[in-house]
Amino acid sequence: MPIAGDIVDALRLELRRGTLILAVLGTLRTEKYGYTLKTELGALGIEIDEGALYPMLRRLETQGLLTSEWREDAKRQKRFYRLSADGALALDELATTWRAMNGALSDILEGRGS
Numbered sequence: 001m002p003i004a005g006d007i008v009d010a011l012r013l014e015l016r017r018g019t020l021i022l023a024v025l026g027t028l029r030t031e032k033y034g035y036t037l038k039t040e041l042g043a044l045g046i047e048i049d050e051g052a053l054y055p056m057l058r059r060l061e062t063q064g065l066l067t068s069e070w071r072e073d074a075k076r077q078k079r080f081y082r083l084s085a086d087g088a089l090a091l092d093e094l095a096t097t098w099r100a101m102n103g104a105l106s107d108i109l110e111g112r113g114s
Contacts, residue, residue, distance in 0.1 A: 025091040031082040065090055
């Protein structure tokens with residue numbers, strides 16, 4: 001019996017949440033405003049809805065992982081985000097964890113695990 005699409009969709013969403021945070025932190029090593037961040041992630045194959053991106057940016061800033069600043073750009077006020085010092089440390093730790101997990105999962109999914 002095939003697995004229900006709702007279950008797979010829920011699992012896919014759960015899997016994406018953490019990876020999106022890692023992608024956002026990694027991309028914000030250089031300063032960007034929200035729309036540019038969304039566009040750059042999309043060009044790399046990581047689609048994120050604005051309704052998810054902006055709350056994530058605010059939460060990461062509240063957690064001290066990002067800093068932001070309002071500035072005028074192209075005659076409009078835009079909020080620019082960048083990784084904070086704590087965010088850079090968190091990114092390094094999360095990337096190390098991601099690489100270890102990714103290697104182990106690759107082994108498991110290709111049948112090289114126990």
